[in-house]
Amino acid sequence: MSLFTALDVQDVRFPTSRHLDGSDAMNPDPDYSAAYLSLRTDAPDEGTALVFTIGRGNDVQSAAIAALAPHLVGRDVEEVLSDLGGIYRELISDSQLRWLGPEKGVMTMAIGAVINALWDLRARREQRPLWLTLASLTPEELLDLVDLRYLEDALSREEALEILRRGAEGKQQRIAALRERGVPAYTTTPGWLGYSDEKLTRLLHEARDEGFEMVKLKVGADPADDERRMRIAREVMGPDYPIAMDANQRWGSAEAIEAVRALAPHAPYWIEEPTNPDDVLAHAVIREGVAPVRIATGEQAASRVLFKQLLQAEAIDVVQVDATRVAGVNENLAILLLAAKFGVPVCPHAGGVGLCEMVQHLAFLDAVAIAGDDARRRIEFVDHLHEHFEVPVRIEHGSYMPPEQPGNGSRMLEASIADHLFPDGPVWAAEPAAAPVAAAVR
Template sequence: MSHKIINVTVRDVRFPTSLEQHGSDAMHTDPDYSTAYVVIDTDCGLKGFGFTFTLGKGTEIVVCAVEALAGLVVGKFLQDIVSDFRGFYRLLTSDGQMRWLGPEKGVIHLATAAVLNAVWDLWARAEGKVGTVLRYYEKNKISFTSMTHELLSSFSCSQDLMLKEGYPAYTTSCAWLGYSDQLLKQLCTDALKSGWTKFKVKVGADLEDDIRRCRLIRQMIGPSNTLMIDANQRWDVAEAISWVSSLAEFKPLWIEEPTSPDDILGHAAISKALAPLGIGVATGEQCHSRVMFKQFLQASALQFVQIDSCRLGSVNENLAVLLMAHKFQVPVCPHAGGVGLCELVQHLILFDYICVSGSLSNRMCEYVDHLHEHFTSPVVIHNAHYMPPKEPGYSCEMLESSVQRHQYPDGDVWKMIINK
């Protein structure tokens, strides 16, 4: 079947997470996790669902950008898109007038991700197969380099391991910056009982607070579990080095986003200074393109690559980064959380393990336990591992009732808040 795209709609869907300080960090004190939510209609009735992630205010700008890109998509046939996916990617990112608004960064690139995520979802549904990214791999394996051939032999057993045990995850849900020590303790206790062994703590607002919180969580999880810290870009380069050195006694595996996400050479300086302390640098959730990741890798500016399924240009650009990370032998530990990011990124990380890296060493995927109930195929976590998805598609579809209730500003949830 040809699957002609006949309509692209986009809605502004926001969850009032700021009311309970979920997701709070040193730079984003009051996020309302949100999406610009895209639905693609085809002439045969099949739909594709996609979105990009935002923090509330300004989601309407991304919605406006998706509407501008929609004109490039309506009328296309799915078969034509996937048989020249590079050409289609360039069509969206290199429009002679719109590329000035990026290029390939900020609002216009978030919108590109939303549209392309929906195209991937549509494709996987059209194929009727589980695992969008794996399907792409299978269809295109001959176009990968010789690297892939050698990995091909391990394909089956890697897949079996994933089906049995799943992909290791870490949790960020215990220690948002706005949480009290008491809440942090309670959540940490619960998480340990549920089998979690890797924990991330938000830092960067106040050093004394950070020392107290890191000491508390290290005491609770013991010396053999893993601790990571995340400053969400709060520092400049010298400040990052000195601040993190003060937290070295708590043995964090990495410091995440120590400074401006654009400061590649700054990250390189921080990486060099912290290496003797055994602390790596992780970044990527606001790294806007493969060109930026290329330089982070070239400059030895990070030791953990944190791809984002909605910041980069969908699966297409994420695959490029996975392959570069493999070339530089740097582990990929995706950013997730927000709303729906876990649902999407699980596909990418399974692809990375099964088809690219073949290793779980120093690799894990972020997990946050919010808002999964709004998806038709939410992630399944078992014993702190992501279990492979079982439904065809890219797991982007939200419950229509959730979308309607959370539409901004007219959904029931927002009407109630605004009228308060």
């Protein structure tokens, strides 16, 4: 028998704002950061997970994760790991902590870190990558991981089970196909706002040469820039190549419709985050207003209840789950089920630090055991910071190839953690003014 002994949380920040990588219309100066959790046991192993943030506030996020220690420390590891539906429901139901959301924001992301670290530990003890640990569960076991409260007006228990049973048929063949061909990626690497037209052009050529079959451009800061960059991209990539756009919540609904219509001659594949992520009704209005351009959102969608409404209102065409925004694997499983119910593809959000490594497991699960084959499925890829992870993502011919190493993908190299500890690691100590609050003043 082993017991949980500690939740150690480290504030790890990369000084990405020193360059313009990662800049978009709402996030001009991100320092990609991880509130990094090591869930210790009195055995030699541990589970890890991280919550991605973009700098300031990573300390608050870290404190929120640490506040969950009393739920785990001293408890039997195998007992908890054998009922990850139970611990998930316990954490989201903590009646006092729930007040801080409910089920959204800092406290929910903290719960997500704990849940994801538990899954990491479970997968490691099974000697499997997370995606395979999940795909090895029966439909009933998967369903038990989910909390359907507040969802049953859109997804009944019976419907969820039916989706999972259908997903189980042919699973082994889809696992074999996944291992052979992976899941297509699309790349945002060329599209950051801060890049010159020359750099944009060069990176677009590289993206196609590397086998990516879709790219995404950031838009929303300046209409003339958006038009010029979309025109360049269309010229470089040709008439049929999918080029998505991402406005990072910049617009109100009328603005969004106007802006997307102005760019429609360049045939964008989707417009992502056209407005506030909580605004279900505005997304529905925008979708009507810009059809046939698709609507994508989700990287900042706070809960399964929000995704449910976006789907019920026919407000989105693409569900962009994020590995660290909601309450972990379990809540994301509910979101995958909702997307399958409504027939909307799941194209996970990634980038940042560690998000590619983590979220791929959800897409692989979706591909082999939930929605199954879907040519619309693509995982975002940004070529940033992968070198800091024990198992960096493997992209071949523009597709994510599934890892076979155990765990959930979140484990960082010890040297990377040590170098980037905030504020005392060497990367930050050398430049004490590197995270100035002045940058926050608009």
